[in-house]
Amino acid sequence: MSATVPAIEVPRTISSQRRTKDRIFSIALWASVVIALIPLLLIVYRVVRLGLAAVSVSLFAHTALPANMAGGGMKQAFLGTAMIVGIAIVISVPLGVLTGIYLSEYGSGRIASVVRFTAEILLSIPSIVAGAFIWALVVVALGSFSGLAAGVALTVIMWPIMARATEEVLRLVPTELREGGLALGYPRWRVIMRVVLPTAGAGVLTAIMLAVARGLGETAPVLLTALGNDFVNTNPMKPTDAVPLRVYNYVQSAYPAWRALAWGGALMLLLGVLVLSVTARMLSIRQQRRMR
Amino acid sequence: MREIDVSSLSAWFGSKQVLHDINLGIERSAATAIIGPSGCGKSTLIRCLNRMHEEVRGARVEGKVLFDGEDIYDPRVDPVVIRRRIGMVFQKPNPFPTMSILENTVAGLKLLGRLPKAELQARGEKALRAAGLWDEVKDRLGDPGGRLSGGQQQRLCIARALAVEPDVLLMDEPASALDPSSTLRIEELVTELKDRYTVVIVTHNMQQAARVADWTLFMLYGEVVEFGPTSRIFTTPEDKRTEDYVTGRFG
Numbered sequence: 001m002s003a004t005v006p007a008i009e010v011p012r013t014i015s016s017q018r019r020t021k022d023r024i025f026s027i028a029l030w031a032s033v034v035i036a037l038i039p040l041l042l043i044v045y046r047v048v049r050l051g052l053a054a055v056s057v058s059l060f061a062h063t064a065l066p067a068n069m070a071g072g073g074m075k076q077a078f079l080g081t082a083m084i085v086g087i088a089i090v091i092s093v094p095l096g097v098l099t100g101i102y103l104s105e106y107g108s109g110r111i112a113s114v115v116r117f118t119a120e121i122l123l124s125i126p127s128i129v130a131g132a133f134i135w136a137l138v139v140v141a142l143g144s145f146s147g148l149a150a151g152v153a154l155t156v157i158m159w160p161i162m163a164r165a166t167e168e169v170l171r172l173v174p175t176e177l178r179e180g181g182l183a184l185g186y187p188r189w190r191v192i193m194r195v196v197l198p199t200a201g202a203g204v205l206t207a208i209m210l211a212v213a214r215g216l217g218e219t220a221p222v223l224l225t226a227l228g229n230d231f232v233n234t235n236p237m238k239p240t241d242a243v244p245l246r247v248y249n250y251v252q253s254a255y256p257a258w259r260a261l262a263w264g265g266a267l268m269l270l271l272g273v274l275v276l277s278v279t280a281r282m283l284s285i286r287q288q289r290r291m292r
Numbered sequence: 293m294r295e296i297d298v299s300s301l302s303a304w305f306g307s308k309q310v311l312h313d314i315n316l317g318i319e320r321s322a323a324t325a326i327i328g329p330s331g332c333g334k335s336t337l338i339r340c341l342n343r344m345h346e347e348v349r350g351a352r353v354e355g356k357v358l359f360d361g362e363d364i365y366d367p368r369v370d371p372v373v374i375r376r377r378i379g380m381v382f383q384k385p386n387p388f389p390t391m392s393i394l395e396n397t398v399a400g401l402k403l404l405g406r407l408p409k410a411e412l413q414a415r416g417e418k419a420l421r422a423a424g425l426w427d428e429v430k431d432r433l434g435d436p437g438g439r440l441s442g443g444q445q446q447r448l449c450i451a452r453a454l455a456v457e458p459d460v461l462l463m464d465e466p467a468s469a470l471d472p473s474s475t476l477r478i479e480e481l482v483t484e485l486k487d488r489y490t491v492v493i494v495t496h497n498m499q500q501a502a503r504v505a506d507w508t509l510f511m512l513y514g515e516v517v518e519f520g521p522t523s524r525i526f527t528t529p530e531d532k533r534t535e536d537y538v539t540g541r542f543g
Contacts, residue, residue, distance in 0.1 A: 108349050176386040180449070182347060184400035184456065185376030194399075198390040 044270070051267025054260040059268075064230055067255045074265055076232040077246035080147060081216070083234070084226060084242055087151025088215050092158040093208055099159070100166020100207070105192055107167070116167075119160035130156040131221030138225065145227035147240035153221035161211040169203030169287075170196055202283040209283075213276035217269050219244035243269055295320040295460060295490040296341060301355035303336050303345055310336050311514045314355070318460075318507075323486040325505030325522065326494045329542070333514040334494045335383075338462050341492065342378040343371035359460075376403070378460040379453035384469050385445035387437030387452070393420075394433040396448055400456040415455055423451035424481050443474025450481065454489075461485060463493040467500065479504050498538055502526050510534045 058073045065072030103116055122130075134153035139145055173196050181191035197204065227239040228249065243265045250262035296318040303311035310333045318324050326334040339345040340353055343364060357364045364374045387396045397416040401407060407415075416433075420426040425447040429440070437448055446466060453461060463482070467475040482504045485491055495501050501508050501522065508525040510517045510533075518525060518534040529535045536542055 174386070176382060176384050177388060179344065179347065179380075179382060180386040180388065180452075181399075183342065183344060183375055183380035183382075184452065185372050185403055186400075187372050190403075194402075195388055195390075199388070201390070 047263065047266050047270050050260070050263035051270075054262075054264030055267065056264075059261065059264045063232060064261075065257070067253070067258060070257045072257065072261065074241070074243070074246045074250075074261055076229060077241040077243045077265060078268070079232055079234070080226065080229065080241040080245075081243045083147045083236060083240060084150040084154060084222065085212065085215055087148060087236060088154035088158055089208075089212060091151065092155040092162060092211065092215075095155070096159045096162025096211065097166050097204060097208070099163035100170060100204075101192060101197075103163065103167040104170035105188070105196065116164075119163045122156065122160040123164065126220075127157055127218055128220035128224070131224035134221065135224045142237065144237065145225060145239040146237045147226055147233070148236040150222045150226035150240065150242065151236070153225045154215040154218060157218055157221065158211040158215045161214055162207050165207030165210060166204055169200045169207060172203065173199045200287075202287040206280040206284045206287070209276045209280040213273045213280070216272050216276070217244055219248055223248070293320045294318060295359070296492075297356075297358040298341075299356045299358070301337075301340060301353070301357060303333075303340055303354075304352045305348065306350040309514065311340070314516055316509060316516060316519060318490060318492060320490050321487060322506040323482055323491040323493060323504050324507040324509065325501035326492065326509045326511060327496070327498055327501045327537075328511035328517075329537070330496065332511045334511050335464050336514075337511070338380075338464050338492055338494050341460070341462055342375050342380055344375070344380065346371070376400070376456055377458050378462060379456065379458035380462040380464065381446070381449050381453055381466045383465040385442055385449050387440070387445050387448050389436065389438045391437055392434045393429050393437050393440070393448060396437040397451045397455050399452055403456075416451075419451040419455035420448075422454050422485070423447045424477065424484075425451055441474070443470050443477060446470060446474070446478060447481065450478075454485075458489070460490045460492065463491065465494050465496065468496065475500075498526075498540075510537060512537075 056073075058071050060073060060075055060078060062071070062073035063076045064074065099115065099119070103112055106112070107116065131153050134149055134156060138149040138152050142149065177195050177199060178191050181195040182188075186194065222242045222245055226242055226245065228245045229239045229241040233240050247262045247265040247269070250258040250265070253259060253262075294317045296316075298314055298316040298318075301311060301314040301316075302309060314337060326337060328334050336345055341357060341364075343353075345351050345353055353365060355365070359374070359378065362369070364371075388399060391399060394413070394416050397419050398412045401412060401415060417426060417430075420429060425444060428444060429435075429448075437445065440448060446469075450461075450466070467478045470478065479500060482491055482493060486504075486506070493501075493504065505522045507520070508522040509519045510525060510529075510531075512533060518529055518531045520530075525534060526538050529538060
């Protein structure tokens with residue numbers, strides 16, 4: 001241990017060249033953030049400005065007036081969206097959460113990889129394909145466009161999001177907790193119900209909300225399955241209106257009153273998605289704190 | 293009298309064999325320590341005693357573990373039933389984070405069906421007293437279990453395991469994540485518990501084995517090197533490797 005090792009000379013100051021490099025990269029990073037934010041802010045600004053002008057009691061209380069008259073609303077679209085998304089939630093939540101549980105807790109074999117791969121593919125297929133598929137499967141079979149068909153089409157979009165997100169949050173639950181349950185003599189399903197799910201709790205809720213936020217704004221699948229309706233429809237087997245659909249139709253119309261309504265609808269969609277996303281985000285932050 | 297008899301036990305993770313032909317008898321109402329260097333298979337061995345080993349993907353066991361004269365690896369035996377009679381405490385305290393202190397303690401009792409609240413309370417208190425935690429938590433039974441200190445959490449886990457009144461308590465390095473004074477509490481607890489329960493404790497701390505165990509098993513490379521009364525293993529071991537290990541020459 002007597003061999004002397006020459007001491008390494010540690011410079012006391014940072015060279016001006018490195019300082020300049022650091023500066024350049026910092027500026028480049030900040031600039032890209034700003035550039036990415038510009039379109040987002042412009043979209044939000046425009047939707048809020050034009051949308052606020054259209055928001056009134058009548059937007060929610062009335063259906064459409066003839067094209068040349070000011071006022072009127074899109075009550076039927078809000079109710080329709082509520083029905084369609086409601087149907088999608090009823091089908092996709094149990095399906096998605098159970099799939100997530102399967103993938104996380106039992107998913108090691110070949111079937112699991114097939115399910116996981118399928119969900120992955122579904123996540124990335126264009127939503128109009130989902131719409132066309134359900135059109136062929138449900139609309140043609142039942143002989144009518146309907147809210148039910150739209151709900152099923154949204155399920156195709158929402159199920160894989162929920163399944164994968166649920167799998168991810170359940171995987172975050174430490175193995176030690178599962179073992180603690182098993183060592184007490186809990187059967188596997190009971191470990192899942194009493195330990196894994198409660199521990200992941202808010203995380204699963206987050207998964208559900210993100211999927212709902214996505215389904216809420218989908219237009220193409222709804223277009224091909226619900227068709228749209230100028231009047232309030234509460235029968236899930238009949239053509240139904242939806243907010244994205246109404247926005248799509250009105251925003252390209254020739255009448256200022258309809259275009260104004262379209263912005264009102266767009267604002268409401270934006271708000272809905274925002275509320276769901278922010279709540280989901282807050283829940284997941286709280287969850288991460290608890291897991292620590 | 294023997295409570296558990298292990299014969300020709302081998303275990304694998306995938307294709308890697310981690311236990312080779314283990315034979316071992318564990319005495320009733322005594323503490324048996326399993327010692328050996330890291331990776332020698334001591335945790336795997338203890339996890340084979342309540343069928344927890346097979347919960348790991350790709351894990352496999354061969355051989356017999358007789359408990360009360362019955363082979364726990366008999367295909368007709370439900371591992372869930374075995375685990376209720378052979379409790380386990382893990383290396384890292386693992387109270388259920390969504391449950392309160394009392395709920396954690398009686399978590400295993402919920403399996404016995406719906407018990408009246410007063411009975412749950414009484415059994416919870418008994419278990420917490422047995423784990424030496426009652427006085428510290430009696431005024432805050434409703435607090436989350438995760439709010440306790442590491443040492444308290446581990447005693448909560450011991451209480452949770454005791455509440456179902458098992459015959460055997462397996463402890464897999466129960467103090468390795470704890471500070472010295474918490475470790476001392478756990479060791480005192482083990483010496484108390486071994487009068488009423490059969491305790492098997494895995495430890496990498498030889499002094500701990502010497503302090504708490506009546507019997508000691510020394511393992512190396514997944515094999516039993518020597519098994520005998522603790523005093524003999526530590527003073528007059530028969531095998532040279534045991535002597536080298538307990539005198540601190542390796543490991």
